[in-house]
Amino acid sequence: MRTYSMEPGDIFRVEGPAKIDVLEGAIYAVGALYTSGSHFTVLRARRLAFKAVDKAKISVVLGPNAVLERARPEEEVLDEWESAASSVDLNGVTVVIGAIDVGKSTMTAVLANKALSRGLRVAVIDADVGQNDIGPPTTISASRIVKPITSLRQIQAEKSVFMQSTSLERIWPRAVEAIGKLVLYARQAWSADAVIINTDGWISGEEAEEYKKTLLAKIKPNNVVAIRIGNELDGILANFSNVVFVRPPPAVGTRTKEDRKIHREMSYARFIFPVREVSVDLNKTPLCNIGLFKGLDLEGEFKAMLSRAINAKITYANQLGSALYVIADQWITRKLNSFKVFGFPEGFEKGLLVGVEDRDGFLIGLGVLKKIYYDRKKAVVYMSSRTEKALQKAACIRVGFIRLNDNFEEAERVVQLLRYDLYTYAQNGTMRGAGSA
Ligand SMILES: Nc1ncnc2c1ncn2[C@@H]1O[C@H](COP(=O)(O)OP(=O)(O)OP(=O)(O)O)[C@@H](O)[C@H]1O
Ligand SMILES: [Mg+2]
Incomplete structure (x- = not known):
């Protein structure tokens, strides 16, 4: 365990497993504020950035292979993401879209935490069938969020729909149906005020575009938060106005196709x-x-x-x-x-x-x-x-x-x-x- 002093605005990047205790001041991480006496954890192999909003003192416990480093403000998008999340009325349905490895799951957690801090009842739907964070691969899964999270991986699926495959190619109309079904369930059975939907990174090509367009047309979300690198989302969002754009965190690491497959295989067994x-x-x-x-x-x-x-x-x-x-x-x-x-x-x-x-x-x-x-x-x-x-x-x-x-x-x-x-x-x-x- 080590303690660190942070000046307001200082940013650290941490790769888990790690536990961060806030001893003094306040820390902002993934859309949530942690004040003195509270703590948050970062899961193994997951990375995130956190920032001191006041003068702060933290103690950090790092597990095997964990890394803690100071980040330069220009390397991070915390403020940009925070102002995007602050600008949307999260009452209703919000869809997060973007390519793979741009931070969709992290953004989903940011929005869920934000909605929670506004006193809303929150549900998350993870519609990423390849890399589902809350349920098994090949599913679209939903869960309520009742306390702040640093990663969607910290919550377990309460309701899932089996999609039969790790990719939605040719079967995406079933995903549109399943997402609609889970939105309805979250609204009715859980009385969720805010439903945040994470999507898969399948965005390029005609079929992917048709899927995402149909999804938006059917679900009619109140907001779309789009994580954009270049013009890759233009086709999908052409007819959509309620879109907030952000950039991916520059320090994001990319995972190979093989990494993703191994991750899924561990999940099946689990x-x-x-x-x-x-x-x-x-x-x-x-x-x-x-x-x-x-x-x-x-x-x-x-x-x-x-x-x-x-x-x-x-x-x-x-x-x-x-x-x-x-x-x-x-x-x-x-x-x-x-x-x-x-x-x-x-x-x-x-x-x-x-x-x-x-x-x-x-x-x-x-x-x-x-x-x-x-x-x-x-x-x-x-x-x-x-x-x-x-x-x-x-x-x-x-x-x-x-x-x-x-x-x-x-x-x-x-x-x-x-x-x-x-x-x-x-x-x-x-x-x-x-x-x-
Ligand atoms: N600020 C950051 N700096 C560096 N790495 C980050 C940061 N935020 C998130 N990451 C890491 O970047 C990777 C991608 O983030 P995330 O899982 O949120 O993206 P994603 O778009 O959902 O990816 P996937 O397509 O795999 O579902 C993760 O390994 C995450 O731990
Ligand atoms: Mg993801």
């Missing part, structure tokens, strides 16, 4: 821990988004005929209305007379990330499919003991597009499953009840 191998009866808890097993099993001659007709080796077949679901030796999507045939290769399920969902479509917990016994309609799923305990509340199990290996590391994005899911989603208008007659 959310599936302590891991249990659970046998799920698919008659009771069906797959939400795959019609397999929901209809009548086809046996004997029927199965053999079907096999010949589609020229594939079929191990299991199930008919639901005009859809024929088969476990075969390949992925199949084709028409057969008035039937639509969907084929899944035997073992297709191994390692797929799944979300166990409740009746309202909220996530109960993540899991990983180990095996499905097709004829017995039983799935063996790895999940945390917490998820297992809540399983009786589950409505269905949504199959994701990410395949993990035995160590819960990302192995592939299963494109055929995504295509199948997009098809049934389009048929049903929404995913709820996809495949049901």
Whole structure:
């Protein structure tokens, strides 16, 4: 532990793990004011800048690999961010947008703290499916904020919606829906006055632009706080007027794609821990988004005929209305007379990330499919003991597009499953009840 004296305006930059006790005076960090007798912590590998607003004395405890350094005022954007946050009326909905690694999550925390200091009831929605700070990767997660935070990582998701993938490419309309659903929930169930939404850094390209534009058009936020480097957000914000622009902190470190992947993989394990191998009866808890097993099993001659007709080796077949679901030796999507045939290769399920969902479509917990016994309609799923305990509340199990290996590391994005899911989603208008007659 070391103590430091700070003059008003002095800025320190710290990389955690660290604990800072304010002994005298007042310190400003991430939109919150800490006066003497209070303290704040900085998580491992997270960086932030803090500033003395009065003459201050602090004591600092640094953990392994932590760093504390004095910053020159021109290296930091604290004042610019503070005046931006002060200028917005946070009553209502505020969306934070920007590219990756520009400080979106930090800005979200700044705004949440600010709203809190104004006596508002605050909820945060983290819509970053790749690098979610409050919930598991592949989710959009929401939580209430009741005391100042230095990082979104300090809070745990209270409500999540499973998005099936770490990227919103091709499925972004579902994110718009999920964010809308969580805003409504925060407003109604939590009576939140201020809802702050953090977004993913997917902003370039036509599809990304369309996503963000649609999101803003649907959510109709009261404010947008945009962290901008150059003109990268111009397309998205063209028709939007309530925008406050800020610059990213110059000293921000960038993370490689590999860093991000490793971070996610640690998260999967964390959310599936302590891991249990659970046998799920698919008659009771069906797959939400795959019609397999929901209809009548086809046996004997029927199965053999079907096999010949589609020229594939079929191990299991199930008919639901005009859809024929088969476990075969390949992925199949084709028409057969008035039937639509969907084929899944035997073992297709191994390692797929799944979300166990409740009746309202909220996530109960993540899991990983180990095996499905097709004829017995039983799935063996790895999940945390917490998820297992809540399983009786589950409505269905949504199959994701990410395949993990035995160590819960990302192995592939299963494109055929995504295509199948997009098809049934389009048929049903929404995913709820996809495949049901
Ligand atoms: N003032 C600062 N000086 C230096 N580094 C900072 C500062 N503020 C935040 N950082 C660090 O910069 C990185 C990016 O910040 P943050 O996570 O808020 O950005 P982001 O846009 O949400 O990133 P991502 O795209 O990964 O979600 C983090 O590692 C954070 O600890
Ligand atoms: Mg972030």
